Amino acid sequence: MFKLNSKWIGLFCLSMFLLMLISGCAKEKKAYKVGAIFAITGPASWLGEPEKKTVEMIKEEINAAGGINGYPLDLIIEDTVGDETKTVNAVNKLIEKDKVLVIIGPSRSGTTMAIVPIVEKAEVPLVSCAAAEAIVSPVAERHWVFKTPQKDSDAVIRIYEHMQGKGIAKIALITGTTGFGDQGRKQLKKYAEKMEITIVADETYGPGDTDMTPQLVKIKRANAQAIVNWSIVPAQSIVPKNMRQLGMTIPLYQSHGFGNIKYAKAAGEAGEGIIFPAGRLLVADALAEDHPQKRLLTEYKKAYEEKYKEPVSTFGGHAYDALKLVIEALEKAGPNRIKIRDELENIKGFVGTGGVFNFSPEDHNGLTKEAFEMLTVREGNFALPE
Numbered sequence: 001m002f003k004l005n006s007k008w009i010g011l012f013c014l015s016m017f018l019l020m021l022i023s024g025c026a027k028e029k030k031a032y033k034v035g036a037i038f039a040i041t042g043p044a045s046w047l048g049e050p051e052k053k054t055v056e057m058i059k060e061e062i063n064a065a066g067g068i069n070g071y072p073l074d075l076i077i078e079d080t081v082g083d084e085t086k087t088v089n090a091v092n093k094l095i096e097k098d099k100v101l102v103i104i105g106p107s108r109s110g111t112t113m114a115i116v117p118i119v120e121k122a123e124v125p126l127v128s129c130a131a132a133e134a135i136v137s138p139v140a141e142r143h144w145v146f147k148t149p150q151k152d153s154d155a156v157i158r159i160y161e162h163m164q165g166k167g168i169a170k171i172a173l174i175t176g177t178t179g180f181g182d183q184g185r186k187q188l189k190k191y192a193e194k195m196e197i198t199i200v201a202d203e204t205y206g207p208g209d210t211d212m213t214p215q216l217v218k219i220k221r222a223n224a225q226a227i228v229n230w231s232i233v234p235a236q237s238i239v240p241k242n243m244r245q246l247g248m249t250i251p252l253y254q255s256h257g258f259g260n261i262k263y264a265k266a267a268g269e270a271g272e273g274i275i276f277p278a279g280r281l282l283v284a285d286a287l288a289e290d291h292p293q294k295r296l297l298t299e300y301k302k303a304y305e306e307k308y309k310e311p312v313s314t315f316g317g318h319a320y321d322a323l324k325l326v327i328e329a330l331e332k333a334g335p336n337r338i339k340i341r342d343e344l345e346n347i348k349g350f351v352g353t354g355g356v357f358n359f360s361p362e363d364h365n366g367l368t369k370e371a372f373e374m375l376t377v378r379e380g381n382f383a384l385p386e
Contacts, residue, residue: 029067031074032330035094037105038129038319039082043207043233046260047107050316051129052077053308055104055323068330080106087111088118095122101330102340104322105129107315108232110179112147119144125341127326129318131155131256132183136364146344146364148321148354149314150279152180154369155256156187158277160195162374163226168251172201172224174215174239176231184230184255200224207233213242226250232257237266244270251275256372259314264377271380277372279354281317282382296351317353325350325357 036055039048059075067073076098078090087106094100095118102125106112109132116135119126123144128135131149136142163171171192175185181204192199201222203215212235219227227250229239236258243252254276258264261282264271280287284297300320301312325344333339345364350357355371376385 029071030335031072032068032335033074033076033098033100034323034326034330035091035098035100035103035105036075036077036319036323037080037087037090037094037103037111038077039107039111040077040079042081042083044082044108046262046313047129047232047315048080048082050260050304050310050313051105051107051319054304054316054319057303057307058320058323058327062327068327069334071335073327076100080108080111082108082111084111084114088114091115091118095119095124100124101335101337102127102326104319104326108178108180109135109183113179116142116145123341124337125326125329125344127322127344129315129322130180132180133187133365134183139362139364142364144341146325146359146366148318148325148352148357148365150256150277150354150367150369150371151365152184152255153187153191154367154372155277156184156191157195157369158372158374159228159253159275160191160197162275163197163253164195166251168225169196170198170200170223170225172203172219172222172227173199174203174205174212174219174227174229176207176233176235177204178207178232180232180255180257181230188228188230205231205235207235209235210238211242212239213246216242216246216248220246220248224250226253228253228255230255230257234263234266236263237271240267240270240274256314261311261313261382264380264382267377271377274377275385276375278375278382279314279317279371280373281312281314281353282375283373283384286384292351292356293353297353300353314353321352321354321357324352 038051062073080087104127109130112128112130126145128147133151133153135147175181201219256277258276259278287294304312329340329343333343347359355367357366359366
């Protein structure tokens, strides 16, 4: 009988070990790289910080559950500081160096508009967390661009509908000069005549301004029945304070950019009664049990607030929707940018924090005005109007 000596047995075992090691390495799955660009610091940090925290939370959950079809999720996060140049540099890095499959963000409309030509040329899918309708319109020029926040035009329509119900016909505008503020002002002016609203004053302010008294004095003289303040910067809290100082008691409407309770808290007593359109995340607990968004909203709210010990915001919700949509596309398309884009464009009935998304080749936002609720500030908290 043939006998193996210890030398041959040792060589055989070593060979088998090396074979198993090589086989294991061959089977190791390469991570799916997703870029994320948010205004984590700077004047728009109240948007970007909860966005960053949200996607980090989702990444942990996905990888703990085995990844995307078994592939780990590698999230590469960049801080834009809300600056267009820094955003452009971050996107170029993500595309050219990191070779990401898809990008989510930025937080702001202006920074998103600055990178649209870049992602279109590079043919990299982008799911923005900013609101301006111009981000995805005209869709023929935004082949690779999607967004999760509700459209600013729909926010305007909901505000004007609310005003009509209150018999308000003469209004004043005070808007920021950021990309978000500028686009909102255009939509406010565009729909005013169509909805029988007269704009009797039209004032603006810069992103760093800390006192809007001069603009509000002009508005006071114009005898407006209500004011619309359209912004995403701290002026959302300053305008109501300045109004209170001037003894102005007419209703103040804010944009959907007001959807972080920190703005209401910063305004203090002057913030009471502010009216604004927002997604239902901020009033999730008040929704009917059979509402299609109820379960998702309450689960996300609970997970976020338990992990980070702070209130959830609509901005974190925008990032939640963006990454979840990307994950669904990756599950179907795999690591292929063209297929990811195509899958995003055909997602239907996706229940998110911002509403129920129905994308199409003609609509890269997928939401209607019904995704908004009109909310108010009551005793320092967001609430449904009584």
